[in-house]
Amino acid sequence: MTTRLIYFAWVRERIGMPEEDVELPAGIETVADLLRWLQSRGEGYEHALQYPDVIRVAINQEHVDHREKISGAREIALFPPMTGG
């Protein structure tokens, strides 16, 4: 199944693209697994995700924590802590 990954702010800048469609390998079950897998995909990803604890994640446009299961997610967004308001 194809999952769309969307990146914002410095996560987007460091990875070098605003979004991409990926085929998640077997064994990637949670948000934490996804972040670990992405880190291994190259220098930009490594730089963006070197402190995974600070990365905020939304699945299908709702906030989730890193233990959340990602099965069935159409859209997963990764971004820094928000600074709106």
Place this chain on the structure above:
Amino acid sequence: MSAVLAPTVRIQREDFDVAAEIAGLTQGRTDIGAVVSFSGLCRDEQGALSALELEHYPGMAEAEIGRIAAEAVERWPLQGLTVIHRHGKIRPGEKIVLVVAASAHRQAAFEAANFLMDYLKSRAPFWKKEHRADGSEGGWVEAKETDAQAAKRWKSPSE
């Protein structure tokens, strides 16, 4: 008057008119006794800043602010609620965000507006990047721990 209030949430590039937004909530009504509005503006940080660039997550920004607004409607007896958040390049002195809360009595309106702003700061998917007045590249504004703490005070002990 038992219908559940539907808050107005707008995410837009354009500026907004505070007086018009307040009038929009109160016009033709005689049951509203209190209107609290909060406007957030872009500061120039003692001349160091030429603009803020606000990036947002289209779709989720509307959805998340809608969820926060719905929670406010559940917690306080509101008769009107409008939230507007701008994105794109915003210059010092320009408006960024507006919350207008209307209620029969002031306490609910004050508290709901305060709650909305605390939650917006830490949960609405917006990110500010600085443009420096000297032309050098500014960085991303860092999230403040004090904002996260401010949001936590609205949680009930069971959460």
